Amino acid sequence: MTGRADRPPLTCDTGDPVCGAPARPYPAGPRCDRHRPRTYRPE
Numbered sequence: 001m002t003g004r005a006d007r008p009p010l011t012c013d014t015g016d017p018v019c020g021a022p023a024r025p026y027p028a029g030p031r032c033d034r035h036r037p038r039t040y041r042p043e
């Protein structure tokens with residue numbers, strides 16, 4: 001693959017099993033609204 005991706009379908013890669021929800025790109029990786037680094041709180 002070359003060049004910048006044109007909006008790949010990001011999915012949250014956090015959780016076990018993986019969340020898989022629609023996500024946005026963060027420095028730490030794709031995170032959904034629930035798993036944003038600032039709001040992420042494991043139960």
Ligand SMILES: [Zn+2]
Pocket residue numbers: 012013014015019020021031032033034035
């Ligand atoms: Zn998530």
